[in-house]
Amino acid sequence: MTRRQPVLIWLGAATIVRMLLAVAVVWCASAMAAAGADLYRAQTVVTGQDEANRIIGFAFCLEDVLIKVSGAQKLAGDRRLAAYKSNAKSFVRAFNYRDQFLGKPVRDEQGTRDRPYDLTVDFEEKKINGILKALGLKPWLSHRPRLAVFVEMENGTRDFIVTVDGAQSDLQRDALLAAADRRGMNIVLPSMAALAKSGLEGAKLETVPSSGLAPLATEQGGEVALVGHLVWSDRELGWITRWRMDWQGRTHRWQVRRVTFDEAFRRGIGGAAQILSDNGDPGGRARH
Structure with a gap:
């Protein structure tokens, strides 16, 4: 009996492992189904x-x-x-x-x-x-890359990057998350500490190459970096927005003018989704 005990324990452990794996498979399948729904x-x-x-x-x-x-x-x-x-x-x-x-x-x-x-x-x-x-389209049901979103807001003397924890960007953060949800995308935003550590705090994002943002994007859990620059125009009574994203060896750029920042964020994240889903470039021809 003593010699058989380890076998019995192993059989019990193996059964538990199989049960846990089965539960994990069911949970993952349920999560995927929920995401699809x-x-x-x-x-x-x-x-x-x-x-x-x-x-x-x-x-x-x-x-x-x-x-x-x-x-x-x-x-x-x-x-x-x-x-x-x-x-x-x-x-x-x-x-x-x-x-x-x-x-x-x-x-x-x-x-x-x-x-x-x-x-x-x-x-x-x-x-x-x-x-x-x-309409000549199809559902995009494959993996959707998580976007690491870097957005700079410029309004007169105010100039800041939207972060996950900065008080001055509360409204923009909520709007970005809402835009991502509306377009079916997952996004991550940089923290203030991460910006400071990478030397990007107070930097002009348009001057930072995508290669300079890639490490921070990965560190924050993103798979693709999306860069946006919003400038308020008193003359146009709206935001002038430029977006940039590198994907599969090409740099994609698009812009929108005279909109609220909510709409600018939807156009930005929506444009990224359009590129990633192979539905065309939102700004016309992409650069190699």
């Missing part, structure tokens, strides 16, 4: 829960989901989507509301009709894929 989900803000505003919300979310699933930022504002958006309800699998004023008393006689709600919409995967096929 999130691609077919979008959110917008509507007023009240009446059908008229809900239909408008469905149309808005449909465009976002088509861009998110395909990675094709160029679909934004595409006239070909008009027919699909007018019938967006037929592509919806489920939806729900979250009252932004939950727990707060009704402020006037209109009740809940004037309250803002987060409308979350899940679309039928096969139907979305069918629309993309009709």
